[in-house]
Structure formats: C-alpha cells, structure tokens
Amino acid sequence: MLALSNDTALNSFLSKLFQDYLERTNSSAPSQVQSGGGSLEIVYVLLLIGFFGFFTVGVMLTNIRARKLEDSRDPYNMYIASDVWPKKDRAYFQAKLIENYKLCYVFENPLAVEQPDTQIPEVKSS
Numbered sequence: 001m002l003a004l005s006n007d008t009a010l011n012s013f014l015s016k017l018f019q020d021y022l023e024r025t026n027s028s029a030p031s032q033v034q035s036g037g038g039s040l041e042i043v044y045v046l047l048l049i050g051f052f053g054f055f056t057v058g059v060m061l062t063n064i065r066a067r068k069l070e071d072s073r074d075p076y077n078m079y080i081a082s083d084v085w086p087k088k089d090r091a092y093f094q095a096k097l098i099e100n101y102k103l104c105y106v107f108e109n110p111l112a113v114e115q116p117d118t119q120i121p122e123v124k125s126s
Helices: 002-025 038-069 075-081 084-103
Strands: none
Touching: 002 038
C-alpha cells in the first residue's frame, strides 16, 4: 500500500510540473486541465524514455567492456601476433611431407617395361 501512495504522489507531482510548464509557455491561452488520464500519459512517456535510456546505456557499456577484454596481453592475441606459429606450421608441414614420402612405394611391372627387341604380333584382318 505504501508503493501505491508514492505512485499517486509521483503522478500528482509530475502532472503539476507539466501544467506549470504549459502555463508558462502558453501565457496567452490558459491551460486546460485534461480529464483523468492526462497525468498517466506523462508518466507512461517518461517511463518509456527511461527504459529506452537504461537499455541503450546497458548495451553501450556491455560493448565497451567486451572490447576492453580484447587486450594485447591476451594470450590468444599474443600467439597470433607472434611469428612462432608460421614456423611451427612450416616444420609440421615438412615433417608430414617427409613422412608421406617415406610411405610411398613404386611398383614396377616388368612386363610393362619397354622392350625394344621384341615385336608385338599384329593381328591380320581376314
């Protein structure tokens, strides 16, 4: 019940401030008091602006914090920035190449080797 009375006090305070502002800006025309829901509209707009601002600030702070975490002292970035990994890659590639070369075998078919002394018999068509 305490929250309800504070809400009512806030509504009346905000509506009074808005009415005073309207009276100051429109001194030639008297401000008309709206029926019932006028003060609630002001509170609704202020709440929307507040939520939007809170959300926007939260996203900005999260983005800034995430970018600060990507620091140059990060081990991942140090590994990328150093020239150690290309050397390790080259050594690994050479080791794999040598290993694959050792695994290669060449099979020789002695019947498929050129034999210039022998002649292939020709089939004569009848």
